[in-house]
Amino acid sequence: MSAADLIPEDATVPTLSALLALRNRVQGRQPARLGRQGVSGVALSPFRGRGMEYAESREYVAGDDARHIDWRVSARTGRAHTKLFQADRDRLSLIVADTSPRLYFGSRLRFKSVQAARVAAVAAWAALQDGDRIAALCGSRQEAPIAPASGVRGVFRVLEALCRWYAAVPQDDEGLAFALDRASRSLRSGARLWVVAEPASVNAVPASRWAALAHRAEVVVLLMTDPFEQVPPKARLPFWQGDERQLLDLAGKAQRVRWQQHFVAPLQTAQALLAPLGVHVMALSCDADSTDWLTALRARRAG
DSSP states (O other), X not given: OOGGGGSOOOSSSOOHHHHHHHHHHHHTSOOSOOOTTSOOSSOOBSOOOTTEEEEEEEEOOTTSOGGGBOHHHHHHHSSOEEEEEEEOTXXXXXXXXXXXXXXXXXXXXXXXXXXXXXXXXXXXXXXXXXXOEEEEEESBSSSOOEEEEOHHHHHHHHHHHHHHHTSSOOSSBOOHHHHHHHHHHHOOTTEEEEEEEOHHHHHTXXXXXXXXXXXXXXXXXXXXXXXXXXXXXXXXXXXXXTTEEEEEEOSSHHHHHHHIIIIIHHHHHHHHHHGGGTOEEEEEETTSOSSHHHHHHHHHHHO
Protein backbone atom coordinates (compact mmCIF):
# COMPACT_ATOMS: atom_id res chain seq x y z
CA MET A 1 0.00 0.00 0.00
CA SER A 2 1.33 3.43 -0.88
CA ALA A 3 1.66 6.43 1.41
CA ALA A 4 -1.03 8.19 -0.61
CA ASP A 5 -3.59 5.56 0.43
CA LEU A 6 -2.72 6.16 4.11
CA ILE A 7 -3.84 9.82 3.99
CA PRO A 8 -6.80 10.15 6.41
CA GLU A 9 -10.16 10.32 4.66
CA ASP A 10 -13.73 9.39 5.38
CA ALA A 11 -13.83 5.62 4.97
CA THR A 12 -17.58 5.41 4.35
CA VAL A 13 -18.28 8.29 1.93
CA PRO A 14 -16.08 9.32 -1.03
CA THR A 15 -14.86 12.90 -1.04
CA LEU A 16 -14.27 15.07 -4.09
CA SER A 17 -10.85 16.15 -2.82
CA ALA A 18 -9.70 12.52 -2.60
CA LEU A 19 -10.94 11.73 -6.12
CA LEU A 20 -9.26 14.85 -7.51
CA ALA A 21 -5.98 13.90 -5.83
CA LEU A 22 -5.89 10.62 -7.76
CA ARG A 23 -5.03 12.56 -10.92
CA ASN A 24 -1.40 12.87 -9.85
CA ARG A 25 -1.23 9.13 -9.26
CA VAL A 26 -2.55 8.37 -12.75
CA GLN A 27 -0.31 10.92 -14.48
CA GLY A 28 2.74 9.22 -13.01
CA ARG A 29 1.88 5.95 -14.75
CA GLN A 30 2.57 4.81 -18.30
CA PRO A 31 -0.08 5.91 -20.84
CA ALA A 32 -2.28 3.29 -22.43
CA ARG A 33 -1.25 3.82 -26.07
CA LEU A 34 2.27 4.11 -27.36
CA GLY A 35 3.03 5.57 -30.75
CA ARG A 36 6.01 4.94 -32.97
CA GLN A 37 8.06 7.54 -31.07
CA GLY A 38 6.86 6.30 -27.68
CA VAL A 39 4.48 9.20 -27.02
CA SER A 40 1.00 8.92 -25.55
CA GLY A 41 -2.42 9.85 -26.85
CA VAL A 42 -3.18 10.01 -30.55
CA ALA A 43 0.26 9.21 -31.98
CA LEU A 44 0.47 6.76 -34.87
CA SER A 45 0.66 3.13 -33.82
CA PRO A 46 1.57 -0.01 -35.81
CA PHE A 47 -1.04 -1.95 -33.81
CA ARG A 48 -4.59 -2.05 -35.08
CA GLY A 49 -7.49 -2.21 -32.65
CA ARG A 50 -10.97 -0.86 -32.15
CA GLY A 51 -11.18 2.86 -32.81
CA MET A 52 -8.11 2.88 -35.11
CA GLU A 53 -8.01 4.03 -38.75
CA TYR A 54 -5.34 3.58 -41.42
CA ALA A 55 -2.94 6.54 -41.63
CA GLU A 56 0.11 5.55 -43.72
CA SER A 57 2.66 2.82 -44.39
CA ARG A 58 6.33 2.66 -43.44
CA GLU A 59 9.14 0.20 -44.06
CA TYR A 60 8.86 -3.01 -42.05
CA VAL A 61 11.20 -3.44 -39.06
CA ALA A 62 11.81 -6.50 -36.93
CA GLY A 63 9.07 -6.95 -34.36
CA ASP A 64 6.23 -5.48 -36.45
CA ASP A 65 3.05 -7.55 -36.66
CA ALA A 66 3.16 -9.52 -39.92
CA ARG A 67 -0.64 -9.31 -40.14
CA HIS A 68 -0.33 -5.59 -40.87
CA ILE A 69 2.06 -5.84 -43.82
CA ASP A 70 0.99 -3.55 -46.65
CA TRP A 71 1.34 -5.95 -49.57
CA ARG A 72 0.57 -3.37 -52.28
CA VAL A 73 3.29 -0.96 -51.15
CA SER A 74 5.68 -3.86 -50.54
CA ALA A 75 5.14 -5.14 -54.10
CA ARG A 76 5.54 -1.68 -55.60
CA THR A 77 8.76 -0.80 -53.75
CA GLY A 78 10.32 -4.23 -53.50
CA ARG A 79 10.73 -3.78 -49.73
CA ALA A 80 8.38 -4.96 -46.97
CA HIS A 81 6.16 -2.23 -45.52
CA THR A 82 3.72 -2.27 -42.61
CA LYS A 83 0.56 -0.24 -42.09
CA LEU A 84 0.30 2.45 -39.41
CA PHE A 85 -3.02 3.32 -37.82
CA GLN A 86 -4.30 6.53 -36.30
CA ALA A 87 -6.06 6.28 -32.96
CA ASP A 88 -9.61 7.61 -32.90
CA ARG A 89 -9.46 11.19 -31.56
CA ASP A 90 -13.07 11.10 -30.42
CA ARG A 91 -13.31 7.84 -28.51
CA LEU A 92 -15.91 7.58 -25.75
CA SER A 93 -14.95 6.23 -22.32
CA LEU A 94 -18.18 5.41 -20.50
CA ILE A 95 -18.07 4.57 -16.79
CA VAL A 96 -20.94 2.46 -15.41
CA ALA A 97 -21.19 2.63 -11.62
CA ASP A 98 -22.97 -0.24 -9.90
CA THR A 99 -24.67 1.01 -6.71
CA SER A 100 -25.75 -2.33 -5.25
CA PRO A 101 -26.44 -2.21 -1.47
CA ARG A 102 -23.80 -4.93 -1.06
CA LEU A 103 -21.11 -2.35 -1.86
CA TYR A 104 -21.80 -0.24 1.22
CA PHE A 105 -19.65 -2.33 3.54
CA GLY A 106 -15.97 -2.60 4.34
CA SER A 107 -13.89 -4.32 6.99
CA ARG A 108 -10.56 -2.64 6.20
CA LEU A 109 -9.57 0.92 5.32
CA ARG A 110 -12.74 1.87 3.43
CA PHE A 111 -16.15 0.71 2.23
CA LYS A 112 -16.29 -1.12 -1.08
CA SER A 113 -18.48 1.76 -2.29
CA VAL A 114 -15.69 4.26 -1.55
CA GLN A 115 -13.19 2.06 -3.37
CA ALA A 116 -15.62 1.84 -6.29
CA ALA A 117 -15.74 5.64 -6.48
CA ARG A 118 -11.94 5.84 -6.33
CA VAL A 119 -11.45 3.17 -9.01
CA ALA A 120 -14.00 4.87 -11.27
CA ALA A 121 -12.16 8.16 -10.73
CA VAL A 122 -8.90 6.51 -11.78
CA ALA A 123 -10.64 5.27 -14.94
CA ALA A 124 -11.82 8.82 -15.64
CA TRP A 125 -8.34 10.28 -15.20
CA ALA A 126 -6.88 7.54 -17.41
CA ALA A 127 -9.47 8.35 -20.09
CA LEU A 128 -8.43 12.00 -19.90
CA GLN A 129 -4.79 10.99 -20.35
CA ASP A 130 -5.79 8.99 -23.45
CA GLY A 131 -7.68 11.95 -24.94
CA ASP A 132 -11.14 10.35 -24.66
CA ARG A 133 -14.51 11.95 -24.11
CA ILE A 134 -15.74 10.87 -20.67
CA ALA A 135 -19.26 9.97 -19.56
CA ALA A 136 -20.82 8.09 -16.65
CA LEU A 137 -24.10 6.64 -15.45
CA CYS A 138 -25.55 4.49 -12.68
CA GLY A 139 -28.64 2.34 -12.16
CA SER A 140 -30.87 5.02 -10.67
CA ARG A 141 -33.81 6.34 -12.67
CA GLN A 142 -33.60 9.63 -10.78
CA GLU A 143 -29.93 10.20 -11.62
CA ALA A 144 -29.47 11.39 -15.20
CA PRO A 145 -26.41 10.07 -17.06
CA ILE A 146 -23.40 12.39 -17.19
CA ALA A 147 -23.14 13.42 -20.84
CA PRO A 148 -19.86 12.87 -22.71
CA ALA A 149 -17.35 15.70 -22.41
CA SER A 150 -13.64 16.02 -22.96
CA GLY A 151 -10.93 17.57 -20.81
CA VAL A 152 -10.76 18.20 -17.08
CA ARG A 153 -14.29 19.61 -17.13
CA GLY A 154 -15.61 16.24 -18.26
CA VAL A 155 -13.71 14.41 -15.50
CA PHE A 156 -14.85 16.87 -12.83
CA ARG A 157 -18.53 16.32 -13.67
CA VAL A 158 -18.04 12.55 -13.39
CA LEU A 159 -16.25 12.85 -10.02
CA GLU A 160 -19.03 15.00 -8.63
CA ALA A 161 -21.56 12.38 -9.70
CA LEU A 162 -19.54 9.55 -8.14
CA CYS A 163 -19.49 11.36 -4.79
CA ARG A 164 -23.26 11.76 -5.00
CA TRP A 165 -24.01 8.20 -6.15
CA TYR A 166 -21.87 6.56 -3.48
CA ALA A 167 -22.78 8.87 -0.58
CA ALA A 168 -25.41 6.42 0.74
CA VAL A 169 -27.31 3.30 -0.24
CA PRO A 170 -29.66 4.45 -3.04
CA GLN A 171 -33.37 3.84 -2.54
CA ASP A 172 -34.15 3.54 -6.25
CA ASP A 173 -31.33 1.36 -7.57
CA GLU A 174 -32.61 -0.60 -10.59
CA GLY A 175 -29.55 -2.82 -10.81
CA LEU A 176 -26.56 -3.21 -13.09
CA ALA A 177 -28.61 -4.69 -15.94
CA PHE A 178 -30.66 -1.49 -16.10
CA ALA A 179 -27.48 0.61 -16.12
CA LEU A 180 -25.97 -1.47 -18.93
CA ASP A 181 -29.17 -1.08 -20.97
CA ARG A 182 -28.69 2.67 -20.64
CA ALA A 183 -25.04 2.34 -21.61
CA SER A 184 -25.72 0.28 -24.74
CA ARG A 185 -27.78 3.13 -26.22
CA SER A 186 -24.79 5.47 -26.31
CA LEU A 187 -22.01 3.02 -27.20
CA ARG A 188 -20.62 2.92 -30.69
CA SER A 189 -17.92 0.74 -32.18
CA GLY A 190 -14.51 1.54 -30.71
CA ALA A 191 -15.76 2.90 -27.40
CA ARG A 192 -14.38 1.87 -24.03
CA LEU A 193 -16.75 0.71 -21.29
CA TRP A 194 -15.59 0.71 -17.67
CA VAL A 195 -17.87 -1.18 -15.27
CA VAL A 196 -17.24 -0.87 -11.52
CA ALA A 197 -19.40 -3.46 -9.79
CA GLU A 198 -20.18 -5.96 -7.07
CA PRO A 199 -19.61 -9.56 -8.35
CA ALA A 200 -23.22 -10.59 -7.63
CA SER A 201 -24.45 -7.70 -9.80
CA VAL A 202 -22.32 -8.92 -12.71
CA ASN A 203 -23.73 -12.43 -12.41
CA ALA A 204 -27.28 -11.08 -12.65
CA VAL A 205 -26.56 -9.87 -16.20
CA PRO A 206 -26.90 -12.58 -18.90
CA ALA A 207 -23.73 -13.71 -20.65
CA SER A 208 -25.30 -12.76 -23.99
CA ARG A 209 -25.53 -9.13 -22.83
CA TRP A 210 -21.85 -9.06 -21.88
CA ALA A 211 -20.91 -10.68 -25.20
CA ALA A 212 -22.87 -8.05 -27.15
CA LEU A 213 -21.17 -5.23 -25.25
CA ALA A 214 -17.71 -6.76 -25.76
CA HIS A 215 -18.41 -6.99 -29.49
CA ARG A 216 -19.07 -3.25 -29.72
CA ALA A 217 -16.55 -1.86 -27.23
CA GLU A 218 -13.52 -2.61 -25.12
CA VAL A 219 -15.08 -3.69 -21.83
CA VAL A 220 -13.22 -3.49 -18.52
CA VAL A 221 -15.00 -4.85 -15.45
CA LEU A 222 -13.56 -4.01 -12.03
CA LEU A 223 -14.97 -6.16 -9.21
CA MET A 224 -15.05 -4.76 -5.68
CA THR A 225 -14.21 -7.23 -2.89
CA ASP A 226 -13.54 -7.18 0.85
CA PRO A 227 -10.92 -9.29 2.73
CA PHE A 228 -13.37 -10.31 5.46
CA GLU A 229 -15.88 -11.55 2.89
CA GLN A 230 -13.28 -13.50 0.91
CA VAL A 231 -11.32 -14.99 3.85
CA PRO A 232 -13.43 -14.91 7.04
CA PRO A 233 -11.86 -15.89 10.37
CA LYS A 234 -12.65 -19.30 11.84
CA ALA A 235 -14.31 -17.89 14.93
CA ARG A 236 -17.64 -17.14 16.62
CA LEU A 237 -18.41 -13.48 15.91
CA PRO A 238 -20.98 -11.38 17.77
CA PHE A 239 -22.95 -8.72 15.90
CA TRP A 240 -26.12 -6.71 16.35
CA GLN A 241 -29.25 -6.93 14.21
CA GLY A 242 -31.37 -4.02 15.33
CA ASP A 243 -31.59 -4.32 19.11
CA GLU A 244 -30.91 -8.04 19.12
CA ARG A 245 -27.45 -9.53 19.63
CA GLN A 246 -26.61 -12.40 17.28
CA LEU A 247 -23.74 -14.87 17.22
CA LEU A 248 -22.31 -16.02 13.90
CA ASP A 249 -20.31 -19.23 14.19
CA LEU A 250 -17.79 -19.22 11.33
CA ALA A 251 -15.80 -22.03 12.90
CA GLY A 252 -18.38 -24.59 11.85
CA LYS A 253 -18.18 -26.28 8.44
CA ALA A 254 -21.84 -25.72 7.53
CA GLN A 255 -21.65 -21.97 8.16
CA ARG A 256 -18.43 -21.64 6.19
CA VAL A 257 -19.97 -23.44 3.24
CA ARG A 258 -22.92 -21.03 3.30
CA TRP A 259 -20.48 -18.11 3.57
CA GLN A 260 -18.53 -19.44 0.59
CA GLN A 261 -21.70 -19.63 -1.49
CA HIS A 262 -22.81 -16.12 -0.56
CA PHE A 263 -19.52 -14.17 -0.80
CA VAL A 264 -16.71 -16.16 -2.45
CA ALA A 265 -18.55 -18.05 -5.17
CA PRO A 266 -20.03 -14.91 -6.82
CA LEU A 267 -16.53 -13.55 -7.45
CA GLN A 268 -15.35 -16.81 -8.98
CA THR A 269 -18.50 -17.06 -11.07
CA ALA A 270 -18.14 -13.50 -12.38
CA GLN A 271 -14.53 -14.07 -13.40
CA ALA A 272 -15.41 -17.35 -15.14
CA LEU A 273 -18.34 -15.67 -16.90
CA LEU A 274 -16.48 -12.66 -18.30
CA ALA A 275 -13.00 -13.87 -19.18
CA PRO A 276 -14.02 -16.14 -22.13
CA LEU A 277 -16.04 -13.27 -23.63
CA GLY A 278 -12.99 -11.07 -24.19
CA VAL A 279 -13.80 -8.82 -21.24
CA HIS A 280 -10.93 -7.49 -19.13
CA VAL A 281 -11.94 -8.48 -15.59
CA MET A 282 -10.02 -7.61 -12.42
CA ALA A 283 -10.85 -7.99 -8.73
CA LEU A 284 -9.87 -5.22 -6.31
CA SER A 285 -10.02 -5.41 -2.53
CA CYS A 286 -11.36 -2.38 -0.65
CA ASP A 287 -7.99 -1.99 1.11
CA ALA A 288 -5.89 -2.22 -2.08
CA ASP A 289 -4.07 0.65 -3.77
CA SER A 290 -6.69 2.38 -5.90
CA THR A 291 -4.39 2.79 -8.92
CA ASP A 292 -2.30 -0.39 -9.13
CA TRP A 293 -4.94 -2.11 -11.25
CA LEU A 294 -4.37 0.40 -14.06
CA THR A 295 -0.73 -0.66 -14.51
CA ALA A 296 -1.78 -4.31 -14.48
CA LEU A 297 -4.49 -3.66 -17.08
CA ARG A 298 -2.11 -1.82 -19.41
CA ALA A 299 0.43 -4.64 -19.11
CA ARG A 300 -2.31 -7.14 -19.97
CA ARG A 301 -3.31 -5.11 -23.04
CA ALA A 302 0.29 -4.93 -24.20
CA GLY A 303 0.59 -8.68 -23.78
